[in-house]
Amino acid sequence: xxxxxxxxxLLTFILSCGNVKVFSDFDKxxxxxxxxxxxxxxxxxxxxxxxxxxxxxxxxxITKNLDSIGIKKSQNPDFLVNIKLDASKEIYINNxxxxxxxxxxYYWSPIYPVNFYSTRINGELIIDIIDNYSKKLVxxxxxxxxxxxxxxxxxxxxxxxxxxxLKNYPN
Numbered sequence: 001x002x003x004x005x006x007x008x009x010l011l012t013f014i015l016s017c018g019n020v021k022v023f024s025d026f027d028k029x030x031x032x033x034x035x036x037x038x039x040x041x042x043x044x045x046x047x048x049x050x051x052x053x054x055x056x057x058x059x060x061x062i063t064k065n066l067d068s069i070g071i072k073k074s075q076n077p078d079f080l081v082n083i084k085l086d087a088s089k090e091i092y093i094n095n096x097x098x099x100x101x102x103x104x105x106y107y108w109s110p111i112y113p114v115n116f117y118s119t120r121i122n123g124e125l126i127i128d129i130i131d132n133y134s135k136k137l138v139x140x141x142x143x144x145x146x147x148x149x150x151x152x153x154x155x156x157x158x159x160x161x162x163x164x165x166l167k168n169y170p171n
Contacts, residue, residue, distance in 0.1 A: 020145040020161060024168035030131065030138040032170050037074035038066060041130065044082035057155055058083065061162040062127065069171055079138065082128040092118045120146055127165055141165040 026032075040059060048055055062081060063073055122144065129139040143165040 020143050020164055022141065022143050022164050022168060024139065024141040024165070026139040026170055027136070032138075035071060035078045035129075035171075037072050037077045038079050038081055038129075039074060039077035039132075041080040041082040041128075044084070044128075048083060048085060050085065054154075057158050058162070061155070061159045062166070064159065065163050065166045069166075069169065071171075077132050079132050080130045082130060084126040084128070085123070086126070087121055087123040090120045090122060092120070122146060125161065125165065127162075129169075139169060141168055 040062075045055065045059070048058075050058075062083075066081075067073070123146075124142060124144040127141045128137055130136065131138050143161055145161075
């Protein structure tokens with residue numbers, strides 16, 4: 001049960017575009033001008049633990065973003081696109097000891113010895129580009145951010161997130 005909830009949360013991190021940090025790296029010996037077509041790495045896509053609806057949104061967004069820079073989807077691709085998702089949960093504990101100050105005295109006391117807890121889910125989307133002929137990783141884009149469960153327009157937010165990652169693709 002926790003795996004299903006966690007899998008749902010994995011994709012919702014995509015919807016938290018406000019705090020997205022993007023990193024990318026590439027093989028400097030790769031000639032990115034020769035990459036004109038792509039396809040998805042089927043085994044990697046099958047292993048994503050998200051719903052088929054969310055998977056479709058993610059794949060459509062990647063296709064749309066690559067198409068916008070002139071790279072088309074093909075049955076005989078120059079490179080393969082693989083996707084990985086990861087998430088971690090952070091728990092914050094706040095113990096609000098109260099301090100009082102007045103001109104006449106300074107007083108510290110744990111009047112309310114109650115701990116306040118908050119959690120935050122950090123998610124990461126990794127987009128790998130693998131040369132179809134040499135089977136080597138030539139580019140990797142990583143986007144990480146906080147998961148937001150309050151997303152209303154998921155397709156738009158997924159597009160924004162993927163475009164932030166693919167903006168670093170060298171072409």
